[in-house]
Amino acid sequence: MPLPDKTCGMEDAVSRIFDGATVMIGGFGVPGTPFCLIRELVRQGTKNLTIVKNDANKPGMGVDWLLASGQVRKLVVSHIGLNANAVRMMNAREVEVEFVPQGLLAERIRAAGAGLLGVVSDIMIDTPAGAGRTQVEVAGKRGYLEPALTADFALIHAERADTFGNLCFAASARNFNPLMCMAARHTIAEAETIVPQGAIDPHAVHAPGPFVHDVVAMPELLEAYGVIRL
């Protein structure tokens, strides 16, 4: 009894994403960013998207392609300091930006993936940055209720996948990817290499197959994935 084969064509997988969807995108800077999936999303022109990502990449890369093509309604990010285009669009109110401290962004995504409604944290307690949050008391300590962050889709970049969707990430390319796999209702993972079931050591799986819906082969390793030469 083999495990299901989830391999899917790039165009078909990305065509599931609908106008107005919330889309999580893995990556911290270049490592772990699914540039091929993003490029296909730009090609299909899906509109009015809410993008959840750690950062907005650099100008001319990744999330910036979606911003330039006017497909993004809102960004939920920890920072956009490396993308002057994103900062300009935010200041011109061409895109709405919600900042979430990086660890809370990760934990709210993880919470959604773990089937929790939210987490309680004392980050930003009693500071203006924490304003507007719901305060709760747990065991005599005050904290904020941080709601779980869900999404319709997650776009993931893996170094290796098997056809069931077990994923391995390279070095610092892991970052938000395994968390977003868990949190989205539908997870699309591109992989540099797709191997048969059994070819990945069970100990070496970083994101288990049940969290992944589509496994997509990358047509090419775009220049964007490479080392940035200054």
Place this chain on the structure above:
Amino acid sequence: MSSGSSERMLRRAAREVQAGMTVNLGIGLPTQILAYLPPDLEVCMHSENGIAGVGPIALNPDRNLIDAGGAYVSVMPGTAFFDSATSFAMVRGGRIDLTMLGAFEVSGTGDLASWIIPGKFTPGAGGAIELAQKARRVAVITTHVDKAGRPKIVEKCSLPLTAKGRVSRIFTDMAVCDVTPEGLRLVEIAEGLSVGEVRQATGTVLLVGDGPLATF
């Protein structure tokens, strides 16, 4: 700030890193202290994008291996990779012994403003809020005055805070200052400067002991 005084500041700040610590260095000036750490110091560098035991800057960059500042780094014996939730579990859970951060403003009571200049610079905080609030010890590395010559050490921060009352020690090109219950105390002074010159460049009351001051 001359390159000589910058180097002295970094060299002095590097001595804050003690054997056995797990340390997170902020982007910019703090990361530059790496060049001044003794090569045989047993210390674990943490990077919030998911690395403990960050190795030196890579001679042959790996496209998948950067630190939080985007520098291509390397692995070393004992390096671990993990996801962003685990990375910030280390931060919030108190596993970071020391973080060294940059500053726009830092107050005599240890308040830090480092992430937003409303209307001018609004990039988002990344992981700075959590590092400043939860690292066991928080030190700041900054020039003593800004480019316009205004003190960066102030009585009360005018910018939105990264964290309140969490800074223990401030390293600048002019001085090392400690935040104490009595107030901000000058503990070391850059060679060739007078206490008066440091006070002149400081925007809050600076306590000075009776004995001789160490220099750096």
